[in-house]
Amino acid sequence: xxxxxxxxxxxxxxxxxxxxxxxxxxxxxxxxxxxxxxxxxxxxxxxxxxxxxxxxxxxxxxxxxxxxxxxxxxxxxxxxxxxxxxxxxxxxxxxxxxxxxxxxxxxxxxxxxxxxxxxxxxxxxxxxxxxxxxxxxxxxxxxxxxxxxxxxxxxxxxxxxxxxxxxxxxxxxxxxxxxxxxxxxxxxxxxxxxxxxxxxxxxxxxxxxxxxxxxxxxxxxxxxxxxxxxxxxxxxxxxxxxxxxxxxxxxxxxxxxxxxxxxxxxxxxxxxxxxxxxxxxxxx
Amino acid sequence: xxxxxxxxxxxxxxxxxxxxxxxxxxxxxxxxxxxxxxxxxxxxxxxxxxxxxxxxxxxxxxxxxxxxxxxxxxxxxxxxxxxxxxxxxxxxxxxxxxxxxxxxxxxxxxxxxxxxxxxxxxxxxxxxxxxxxxxxxxxxxxxxxxxxxxxxxxxxxxxxxxxxxxxxxxxxxxxxxxxxxxxxxxxxxxxxxxxxxxxxxxxxxxxxxxxxxxxxxxxxxxxxxxxxxxxxxxxxxxxxxxxxxxxxxxxxxxxxxxxxxxxxxxxxxxxxxxxxxxxxxxxxx
Numbered sequence: 038x039x040x041x042x043x044x045x046x047x048x049x050x051x052x053x054x055x056x057x058x059x060x061x062x063x064x065x066x067x068x069x070x071x072x073x074x075x076x077x078x079x080x081x082x083x084x085x086x087x088x089x090x091x092x093x094x095x096x097x098x099x100x101x102x103x104x105x106x107x108x109x110x111x112x113x114x115x116x117x118x119x120x121x122x123x124x125x126x127x128x129x130x131x132x133x134x135x136x137x138x139x140x141x142x143x144x145x146x147x148x149x150x151x152x153x154x155x156x157x158x159x160x161x162x163x164x165x166x167x168x169x170x171x172x173x174x175x176x177x178x179x180x181x182x183x184x185x186x187x188x189x190x191x192x193x194x195x196x197x198x199x200x201x202x203x204x205x206x207x208x209x210x211x212x213x214x215x216x217x218x219x220x221x222x223x224x225x226x227x228x229x230x231x232x233x234x235x236x237x238x239x240x241x242x243x244x245x246x247x248x249x250x251x252x253x254x255x256x257x258x259x260x261x262x263x264x265x266x267x268x269x270x271x272x273x274x275x276x277x278x279x280x281x282x283x284x285x286x287x288x289x290x291x292x293x294x295x296x297x298x299x300x301x302x303x304x305x306x307x308x309x310x311x312x313x314x315x316x317x318x319x320x321x
Numbered sequence: 322x323x324x325x326x327x328x329x330x331x332x333x334x335x336x337x338x339x340x341x342x343x344x345x346x347x348x349x350x351x352x353x354x355x356x357x358x359x360x361x362x363x364x365x366x367x368x369x370x371x372x373x374x375x376x377x378x379x380x381x382x383x384x385x386x387x388x389x390x391x392x393x394x395x396x397x398x399x400x401x402x403x404x405x406x407x408x409x410x411x412x413x414x415x416x417x418x419x420x421x422x423x424x425x426x427x428x429x430x431x432x433x434x435x436x437x438x439x440x441x442x443x444x445x446x447x448x449x450x451x452x453x454x455x456x457x458x459x460x461x462x463x464x465x466x467x468x469x470x471x472x473x474x475x476x477x478x479x480x481x482x483x484x485x486x487x488x489x490x491x492x493x494x495x496x497x498x499x500x501x502x503x504x505x506x507x508x509x510x511x512x513x514x515x516x517x518x519x520x521x522x523x524x525x526x527x528x529x530x531x532x533x534x535x536x537x538x539x540x541x542x543x544x545x546x547x548x549x550x551x552x553x554x555x556x557x558x559x560x561x562x563x564x565x566x567x568x569x570x571x572x573x574x575x576x577x578x579x580x581x582x583x584x585x586x587x588x589x590x591x592x593x594x595x596x597x598x599x600x601x602x603x604x605x606x
Contacts, residue, residue, distance in 0.1 A: 052502040060561060061497060061540050068535040209538075313373040315537050318336050 044275020047256035051213050055221035058214075059094070062206045066098035069204045070179055072317055077178030079169050081199075082106040082133075083236060084121035087207065088183040089228045090219040092125050094206055095181055101130040105176050109165045112139040113239050117231070124225050134172065138164045158237030162198025170201070179203040187212040187251055190258055191284070192291020193235075193243065200294060211258065212251035249280065257284055322573065324461050327357035327400075328545040328566040330559065332534030335369030338379055342367065342389055345404060348565055349396045355567050359461070361545075362404040363492050363532035364433075364469050365417060370494035371536050372407065376447050380409035383420055383430050390420070390427075397422035401459065403466065403490055403530075408432065414449040419466045419492060421457065429457035434477060435470040441496065441539070444470075456484035462572060469493040472515065482523045483590050487575050489519060493531040497540040505560075509542050513557070521552030524578045524585060526570055533563055550578035 070078060078095050082088050095104045108122050119135075126133045141164050146157055169180045182202030184194060186209055194200045207215060212233070219229050233243040233251065244250050257276050260266040261284070266274070271281045300309040329348040334340045345362060352360045364370065367389065368379045383406075385391045393402060401423040408418035408430065417433035432451025436444035454477045456465040465481025465488075472478055472491050481489060499507025512529070520527045527548040532541045540561070547555040547568045556568040579585055 050501070053500050054502055054504065057500060057506065061500075064540065064561065065535055065538065205538075314375065315335060315371050315373065317535070317537050318373075318375065 047259055047274075048213070048252070051211060051255060051259055053210075053214050053217060055218050058210065058218050059097075059222065062094050063098045066095055066181070066204070066206050070099060073179050073203070075177055075179055077103040077105065077176060078181045079105045079107060079172045079176060079178040080181045080183065081165050081169050082108055082122040082125060082131075083183075084108075084115075084118035084125075084228065085231075085233060085236070086215060086219050086224065086228050087185055089121070089125045089224045090215055090222065091181060091183040091207055092129060092131060093219075093222045093224055096129045096131060102132060103178070104129075104131050105172060105178055106131040106133045107169060107172060108133070108135045109138050109168055110135070111137070111142060111161050111237075114236050115234070115239075117227075118236050121225070121228050121231070125228070128225065136168050138168070154238045154241075158235065159195045159198060161237055162195035163201075166198050166201040173203075181206065182208065184208055185210055185212050185215050187255055187258060188243075189295060190262065190288050190291075191247065191254070192287060192294050193247065194294060196294045211255040213255040249284075254284060257281060258288075261285060261288070322461065323569055323571050324358040325356050325567055325569050326528055326547060327352040327355070327360040328528070328530045328547075328556075328564075328568070329360055329362045329366070330530060330533055330543045330545045330562075330564045330566060331363065331366060332541075332563050333363070333366050333369045333532060335536055336372065336375045336379060337369075338367050338381070338389060341369075342392060345393065345402075346396065349399065349402065351565050352567070353399050355565070357400055357567055359401040359403070361490060361492060361528060361530040362402070363530050364419070364494040365405045365407065366492075366532070367404060367406040369536060370532070370541075371443075371539075373443075373447060376407055376415050377409075377413075380407040380415055383408055383418070383427060393420075394422055394425055394427065398425045401461075403492065405468070405492060405494075415447065416451060417444065417448050417468055419468055419490075421459065421464070421466060421490070423459060428459060429455070429466065431455075431466040431468065433468040433471060435474050437470045437473075441498075442470075454480035454484070456481050456486035462487050464488045464490055466490045466492075469495060472519070478519050478523065482525065482585075483588075486525070487572070488526040488528065488570075489523070491516070491527065491529040493529065494541060495531045497542040506542060509544055509560075513544065513546065513554075516546060516548050517552050517554065520548035520550060522584065524550040524575065524582055526550060526572075526575070533561055550575045 106126050110119055142160055146152055173180045180202045182205040185207050188194055189208055234241050260271050268281050272278050302310050306312055372379055381387050381389050385394055403421050405419050408416040419431045420427055421429045434451040436448055438445030456463050463485040465486030467477045497506050516527050516529050530545045531543055533543040534541055542560055544558050544560050545566055546557045549555050556566055
């Protein structure tokens, strides 16, 4: 997919007041944990910018000692993933735990010799979810998600893997905005600067796999989602037609990852249809 | 005449009327200690905002023998109170309501007229629409009440103004939205702009109490305020945190401003009525 060069620069419209974002997200984390009757959060720390920023926000909301950062390397994980995560743990003084997943993942992976990288990656993501939820019970903390708006929209995630969490504090920030907020919170520069990667196999990068940069797709998603542009209107702003169509198709085809499974309605009142209460309605 | 306005910018607990009544009583106590004459709570202050299927179990009657309503009526012997609740009428219709209590009496109940049912809002699914915008007399003069979306439409404040309200009492559960690079959220900017506009257009006091806290992922921004008849903010903010804001207002300022700027004198409601009648007759053809 290619994008045109002569188009409107949407980047200035993606800029955020980082003080306000910080205030609202820190308050949200504290509120969600308190409503669950807890004081602590559990977070998977990959060494990337999303989980690093999330850890900074959680530490501010709950106190660093109430945030358990779990590192879960696989044998192919990049070396700097562990060390970058360590720099966050040290900088904030987080509680931490390292649980390598190689010995858990390989027996399943080896059972299917033709397994694709995507399948292997999904297994790793779901093992990490399992470990985080086990620590949730062991440590009395809610599992905090670290997904951003870009990857949630594009469905660049593993359902019931990295998407299996109790709250999504940065889920309304595009990757471009994650970078802006991370810089404002003094997340280590090495983490902000390195190429985003799910780190599920050697050499994997998000942008390589997606086929476009976050800087590019965030501008388009902002128009399509936040500003409700039609595909034709986005093309008029200078985005390539195939790029716009492809991105929007991807957003649509991954919607199942963003919603609860459909329930077949039979009775007068059915979960998911007309049993309508906020998630917070029993909150403390 | 001077009076002390209190803005009880609280975080109501979703679905817990007893806990919220306790919070009301606590703020009334604090306000009484600070010499407040009229204390304004936010929209649905007794129930929380997104009550959804909780509506029937949270609804109360606006009557002295209702234990919750009665408790607040009793407190209104100390100071005047405006608060928000789910009102159930005799025929099981539910309204988003605001009551003005004074001297142990309920002087007025306003039913929210405009129920936002778009984007993140879903009020029309659960509530009936109010059908009247009426001003009412208090010991401080003639006031009018409007609830959140009511003042996103110029109709409600205009009618209250024409019905004699010199002080507009607005309350909200306004969710935060529209984060960009500017100093405030776009939703907050809009509300503050129109509050200031109503003060300026109507040469009225405009008092606004908005809640704080979170419901699911939605934050409420607070920023409760008082606008003078000259269109100036006398108090604006605290944002995001619970607070009891106290601001003295001088009702004589209305007299002074209107002497300088006779917008009320020169307003032509008959023209409005005539032209609206013509427009509505044309549109109905």
